[in-house]
Amino acid sequence: MQITAEDKKVPPTYSRTNPFQAKVLKNINLNGAGSSKETRHIELSLEGSGLSYNPGDALGIVPSNDPELVASLIEKMEWDEETVVTINKQGETLPLKEALTNFFEITLLSKKILQQAAEFTDNEELKNLVLVENADKLKEYADGRDLLDMLRDFGPWNASAQEMVSLLRKMTPRLYSIASSIAAHPGEVHLTIGAVRYSAHGRDRKGVCSVLVAERVQDGETLPVFVQANKHFHLPESQEKDIIMVGPGTGIAPFRSFIEERAVNKAAGRTWLFFGDQHAASDFLYQDELEKYQQEGVLTKLDAAFSRDTEQKVYVQHKMDENSKELFEWLENGAYFYVCGDKTYMAKDVHNMLLNIIEKEGGKTPEEAESYLNDMKKQGRYQRDVY
Structure with missing residues (x-):
């Protein structure tokens, strides 16, 4: 009997270009009443996908745009949503509404888009803005604005729907740190996603992927x-190693996966988590789980900082400072130090505090502290997942 390819049924490999349609098993808001934040805990099924992951990996989501924003664009330009447009060099086509919803990035403006769009209007302001000497003004305009702003600000336009979509970039996937261990949740992947909503330039804005999920x-x-x-x-290859994790807000995500993995493997190494957010009552993400791990001894130490509960704002780096002696002892003992979260402020503050602690508790000069931290980096003992 001959075995055909049909009989073998090779499972497809899922990737960035061929994503797996994962079923949502659970989608809840982790923040309590009165919080100014909305942080979603999402559980997805990977059943039948053949996908696996390690603690520390990320999950990419290919999002779709807000239907209200798409409708506003079509209305503004008086386009027919059924118009068929070519979406790529391969000549593939989609109806306009679907192309704007699922294929193109419409919430970000680039210098290139503005420069090319200037050819489709007689608007002097835009023609002026794209001049070489106005590069700074152009950058400033593009920051925090989207396609709808551009279409509203610089018309009237003499461009077809096809000419306009040809300016746009393909939707980029959004990457999120995985918040689960596959050993603890076989066939599942969990995420911790903060909904991004803000007002800018006279309009309410929404994060493409985070608000889709929320x-x-x-x-x-x-x-x-x-x-x-x-x-x-x-995680360190050796289960004997101690780990120190600093993850305020959604930065907690990979550390939930680290802790779950260590719980399943009954790792001997100690585990210390620094978590921070605004209010203890409404923003202590995964509090029940973390406290249970602490009772069970999986989580050796848990230090939480809530910046809006006291007159003086307390952040994770202040908690590190309060525990500086013990923190340095852990480092001297070979502990791995991890940071996840905001790159602009938090990660810098944590980095500087770490240097202070090494200097103060190790009796070192600033140069020696710097070199101590560099050695930790070389050994893979100082790892950052910042965005």
């Missing part, structure tokens, strides 16, 4: 996903 994805529906390995952020 407002429009129900249990039972699917999200297109793929796993993105992160070789520079992972």
Whole structure:
């Protein structure tokens, strides 16, 4: 009997270009009443995907745009949503509405888009803005604005729907640190996503993927996903090693996966978590789980900082300072130090505090502290997942 390819049924490999449609099993808000934040805990099924991951890896989601924003664009330009447009060099086509919803990036403006769009209008202001000598003004305009702003600000336009979409970039997947261990949740992947909402330039703005997840994805529906390995952020190979984790806000995500993994493996190494957010009552993400791990001894130490509960704002780096002697002892004992979260402020403050602690507790000069930290980096003992 001859075995055909049909009989073998090779499972497809899912990737960035061929994402897996993962079913949403659970989607809840982790923040309590009165919080100014909305942080979603999402559980997705990977069943039948063949996908696996390690603690520290990220999950990519290929999002779709806000239907209200798409409708506003079509209305502004008086386009027919059924108009068929070519979306790429391969000549593939989609109806305009679907192309703007699922294929193109419409919430970000680039210098290139503005420069090319200037050819489709007689608007002097835009023609002036794209001049070489106005590069700074152009950058400033593009920052925090989207396609709808541009279309409203610089018309009238003499461009077809096809000419306009040809300016746009393909939708980029959004990457999120995985918040679960596959050993603890076989066939599942969990995420911790903060909904991004803000006002700028006279309009309310929404994060493309975070608000899709917060407002429009129900249990039972699917999200297109793929796993993105992160070789520079992972648990120590030895289960004997101590780990110190600093993860305020959604930066807690990979550390939930680290802790779950260590719980399953009954790791001997000690585990210390620094968590921070605004209010203890409403923003202590995964509090029950973390306290249970602490009672069970999986989490050796848990230090939480809530910046809005006291007159003086207390952040994770202040908690590190309060525990400086013990923290340095852990480092001297070979502990691995991890940071996840905001790159602009938090990660810098944590880095500087770490140097202070090494200097103060180790009796070192600033140069020696710097070199101590560099040695930790070389040994893979100082790892950051910042964004």
